[in-house]
Amino acid sequence: MPSKGDDAILRGLAEAGVELEVVGGTAAVLPPTRQQLLGKGQLNFETDLGKVDVLCELGPGEGYEQILEDTVVVGGIRVLGLARLIAVKARANRPKDRATLPVLIATLDERTRRRR
Secondary structure, eight states: OOOTHHHHHHHHHHHTTOEEEEEESEEEEEOOOHHHHHSSSEEEEEETTEEEEEESOSSTTOSHHHHGGGEEEETTEEEEOHHHHHHHHHHHOOHHHHHHHHHHHHHHHHHHHHHO
């Protein structure tokens, strides 16, 4: 289902020089489409600033509109805030996510401490 954020996401991705590599018989590098963003799963993009992983939906009931308040804008692109990122990685419980959790939690703790 389209949301208000679709156009903003597509604009941000385009402004950041995001391209999606498509391989299937022939390799091509294309800009992302609204249909891809409205899908489920994960999209991996190459940008002028480095790699970006886009999760189209975190889980049931966790689409763009539902998680918007847990995001921040970095370099013109809206990303998950640190607390929400920690929760997502903890829930995923993959080895690569578990490996990053201590650093993310320490960063959040340090930010919290500095704000006091």
